[in-house]
Amino acid sequence: MTGITRVSKSNGDAPQARPQNRKAMDWSWLGLAPFFLFAIIFLFLPSVSIFFRSFQTRAGDFTFENIIALFTVRDIANAYKTSLQISLITAVGGALFGFMLAYAVVLGGLPRGVRTFMTTFSGVASNFAGVPLAFAFIATMGNAGLVTRWIESIFNISTREMGISIYNLWGLSIVYMYFQFPLMVLIMAPALDGLRREWREACENLGGNSYHYWRYVAFPILLPSILGTMILLFGNAFGAYATAYAFSGSFINLVTILIGAQIQGDVLYNPGLGNALALGMILIMALCMAGYAWMQRRAARWIR
Amino acid sequence: MKKFNIWPWIILLIGMVYFFLPLIATFEFSLKMIKDRYTFEAYRVAFTDSKFFLNFGYSVLWAVLTMICSTLLVVPTAYWVHWKMPNARPYVEFVTLMPFVVPAVTLTYGLLSLYGSPPIVLIGSPILLIAGYIVLSLPYMFRAVDTGLRAIDVRTLTEAALSLGAGWGTILTQVIFPNLRVAILSGIFLTFAIVMGEFTFASLLSWPAFGPYLEEIGSMRAYTPQALSVVSFMLTWISIGLLQLIGRGRGQEQVAGAH
Amino acid sequence: MAFLEINNVSKKFGTTEAVSDFNLHVEKGELVSFLGPSGCGKTTTLRMVAGFEVPTGGRIVMDGRDITDLPPNQRDVGMVFQSYALFPNMTVAGNIGFGLKVMKKPAEEINQRVSEMLELINMPKYAERFPYQLSGGQQQRVALARALALRPEMLLLDEPLSALDAKIRVSLRAEIRSIQQKLGITAIYVTHDQEEALSLSDRVVVMNTGRMEQVGTPFEIYNFPTTSFVANFVGTLNTAEVEVTDPAGGLVGMDGVQFVSSDEHVKSRRKGDKVRISIRPERFSFVTEGEKENVVDCRIENITFLGSVVRIQMTIGNQKFNMDTFNRPSLALPEIGDQRQVTCSSKAVLVLKD
Numbered sequence: 001m002t003g004i005t006r007v008s009k010s011n012g013d014a015p016q017a018r019p020q021n022r023k024a025m026d027w028s029w030l031g032l033a034p035f036f037l038f039a040i041i042f043l044f045l046p047s048v049s050i051f052f053r054s055f056q057t058r059a060g061d062f063t064f065e066n067i068i069a070l071f072t073v074r075d076i077a078n079a080y081k082t083s084l085q086i087s088l089i090t091a092v093g094g095a096l097f098g099f100m101l102a103y104a105v106v107l108g109g110l111p112r113g114v115r116t117f118m119t120t121f122s123g124v125a126s127n128f129a130g131v132p133l134a135f136a137f138i139a140t141m142g143n144a145g146l147v148t149r150w151i152e153s154i155f156n157i158s159t160r161e162m163g164i165s166i167y168n169l170w171g172l173s174i175v176y177m178y179f180q181f182p183l184m185v186l187i188m189a190p191a192l193d194g195l196r197r198e199w200r201e202a203c204e205n206l207g208g209n210s211y212h213y214w215r216y217v218a219f220p221i222l223l224p225s226i227l228g229t230m231i232l233l234f235g236n237a238f239g240a241y242a243t244a245y246a247f248s249g250s251f252i253n254l255v256t257i258l259i260g261a262q263i264q265g266d267v268l269y270n271p272g273l274g275n276a277l278a279l280g281m282i283l284i285m286a287l288c289m290a291g292y293a294w295m296q297r298r299a300a301r302w303i304r
Numbered sequence: 305m306k307k308f309n310i311w312p313w314i315i316l317l318i319g320m321v322y323f324f325l326p327l328i329a330t331f332e333f334s335l336k337m338i339k340d341r342y343t344f345e346a347y348r349v350a351f352t353d354s355k356f357f358l359n360f361g362y363s364v365l366w367a368v369l370t371m372i373c374s375t376l377l378v379v380p381t382a383y384w385v386h387w388k389m390p391n392a393r394p395y396v397e398f399v400t401l402m403p404f405v406v407p408a409v410t411l412t413y414g415l416l417s418l419y420g421s422p423p424i425v426l427i428g429s430p431i432l433l434i435a436g437y438i439v440l441s442l443p444y445m446f447r448a449v450d451t452g453l454r455a456i457d458v459r460t461l462t463e464a465a466l467s468l469g470a471g472w473g474t475i476l477t478q479v480i481f482p483n484l485r486v487a488i489l490s491g492i493f494l495t496f497a498i499v500m501g502e503f504t505f506a507s508l509l510s511w512p513a514f515g516p517y518l519e520e521i522g523s524m525r526a527y528t529p530q531a532l533s534v535v536s537f538m539l540t541w542i543s544i545g546l547l548q549l550i551g552r553g554r555g556q557e558q559v560a561g562a563h
Numbered sequence: 564m565a566f567l568e569i570n571n572v573s574k575k576f577g578t579t580e581a582v583s584d585f586n587l588h589v590e591k592g593e594l595v596s597f598l599g600p601s602g603c604g605k606t607t608t609l610r611m612v613a614g615f616e617v618p619t620g621g622r623i624v625m626d627g628r629d630i631t632d633l634p635p636n637q638r639d640v641g642m643v644f645q646s647y648a649l650f651p652n653m654t655v656a657g658n659i660g661f662g663l664k665v666m667k668k669p670a671e672e673i674n675q676r677v678s679e680m681l682e683l684i685n686m687p688k689y690a691e692r693f694p695y696q697l698s699g700g701q702q703q704r705v706a707l708a709r710a711l712a713l714r715p716e717m718l719l720l721d722e723p724l725s726a727l728d729a730k731i732r733v734s735l736r737a738e739i740r741s742i743q744q745k746l747g748i749t750a751i752y753v754t755h756d757q758e759e760a761l762s763l764s765d766r767v768v769v770m771n772t773g774r775m776e777q778v779g780t781p782f783e784i785y786n787f788p789t790t791s792f793v794a795n796f797v798g799t800l801n802t803a804e805v806e807v808t809d810p811a812g813g814l815v816g817m818d819g820v821q822f823v824s825s826d827e828h829v830k831s832r833r834k835g836d837k838v839r840i841s842i843r844p845e846r847f848s849f850v851t852e853g854e855k856e857n858v859v860d861c862r863i864e865n866i867t868f869l870g871s872v873v874r875i876q877m878t879i880g881n882q883k884f885n886m887d888t889f890n891r892p893s894l895a896l897p898e899i900g901d902q903r904q905v906t907c908s909s910k911a912v913l914v915l916k917d
Contacts, residue, residue, distance in 0.1 A: 031384035032392055035377055039399045042435040046414025047406055053417060101319045108312025118316075121323060124544045127494070130503045131518045132533035136326040139333035139530050146329035178326065181319075198648030201615055204635040205642040206662035206713060216661070220652040232404075239407030242503035246519050256409045263413055263508050275417065278410045285405045302651035302695060 098184020
């Protein structure tokens, strides 16, 4: 409740501090009160609760054990490792392919309609996630999937007998890529638009060629956007739950899957540990957002 | 000077294959319920399941509630930020970006541990579910409305309306809302698409919805889940398509949904 | 032989002809402006010289070398863009030294040239600033330095001042001119601002809808426009359609008012021909004493102060004319509605080609 008291306190303080000031300041804050009240009740207090309960034993005493357990309990450490791996793979992969696609659409000399289509489709694909997406990929590359059958009939093999399974890190990465790289396209397309034709012309005029242009001008200008989006993709994959759950159940041990299991039935036999797990997740996501914001600011610095 | 370059086409082709193959595969799979024939049997079965309508109906209900609450929460706030409190913008923006920091699973965990046991118990009502959905919708709603407000110069409009003797109710309903219709609609469409396909909140908070239903029949049956996946994809496609249509040329980008 | 020869150059974009049959010889050290409204083909012509557009027809020869099909990075011309086009991720020094860096020159040489250039544009202390930390005028000076750093044989300026404030425009155009003269570099300057073109060029090319209307010194362009387009575009001008009444005597008339013109073109016309004449507003004056030529009656319609000049709108016959007169304190202004007599020299009455 600290947040609420702080807001109402600042309302009460203002007229005393500057009594001669215009009265508008006093109730201006009230206009935003519902919004911040909502945020406090349903966003901040739960987060704060996670934070404090991470340092509590079952009996409510202060402890560091839960935090230490994050690194020492094998299942938990593994879950973090797998989550980080898949986030890294799909962030880098999604950024690479998404950048190439955005480049092809914006600067590759493709017909104009392609771009409109691509942005619309990217909007759909980046929002088409969760259960249906998982099912779509099971129908594509699962045991009886379309692509699986094609490969089996072309090479005359049986993937099942060869012990090939898609329900692992790489399989899930392919699924995640479906919503990862469209996001990159959506963010990079406007950034590529921001490259002005005159820069390339000025570079050519000064004796430079395409290599010089990309090496010294375009790439350095785009780099903060590329890195920023990559961080965003990383967080995007790290927080994903529904897609992974519907795709492989609890086959793949991710942090989100573990938290979900903990909610459904205290699998860790320790609520404090569950809170610590969630806290670790929030910290990583917060780092991602901070990194993203920092990169965004860098990207905006040059172009005003 | 323009030379024809093959590489953009190759990349585009790979992208298209990656985009469409899972959709084609799902559609093809959904048609194979009867052996050796392509039929729409799976769709018939899916749509005759009474539980489908129940769950789908619930999802529509949640979506409508979320759309209403989110609009009521975001539009006045965004308007107020533009008109009276531009200094508060970074704080409001920060809050709207919170769903990226606190993913759905984590938020559910926090909500349940805080409001799942006394002194405050909220799990008997769908308040937590709707709150979760509102949180999910915040970035899209705020961004859409914010862009809309930016385009209409709120300050001048409001001052003009005030000088003509309009009251606050009149200003909001006659001046601000009509000018923001497109912006609000685009936010609402995206919210609808997100809530209809959402799984995490509904499943972990144990409320009936389309997402958990789909997941549940996915583990029990073949073909019908694929049929419903196709339906779900079309829903998303229609929502985003409508969004693009009404928001044409407004340069609105969406950032990540609920995965 | 001229330093730059543009011979019969034309450029088509699809079916629209942006530039047609453009011919111009530019001497070494000369500054030539292309003047015209937007879409007249002046920028396209400049971009063909720079190598960003390939002509559909004709040749461009620079210093005896045919450069028509040469890529822009092998042309040895420096270009200044309307939007500055500084690389936002590089400092001022980085921008100026970019061309030398591409040529893989040693660092000391680059540094030395950069400081030399900063000296030239009077910004020696700005080497480590980024473009976004500079004003528009400063950015354009840096762009000029960048274009000159490679010591090109030719400098191309594409509306370099049109994005700047009026005051900076005037001071910077003088600076550009003095740097150009100091270096003795051949330059082409594209602008839509007639004052700019007239004030800094050796010669002006007036262009309209892809064609050259007139080429000449600023003095010729201003005082002796040969087409009604030039007459209208350069400066404020009175034009009127008149009938030739006496070709040999140079007499033309309209609405019962007679003008006498010493323009040769009247003599080649026949009696009864319709022609357009032009008279600059500043060539009119109120009749004081002794004037005999072109003394006409007018009615004062409106008076506008333009700072150093007062513009008086008047009706002669049934046509509206402007008269500009210096704003002196001693000036006795007429009242609106007054009937007065004005006069102008027969040399001021020009007959236009079209």
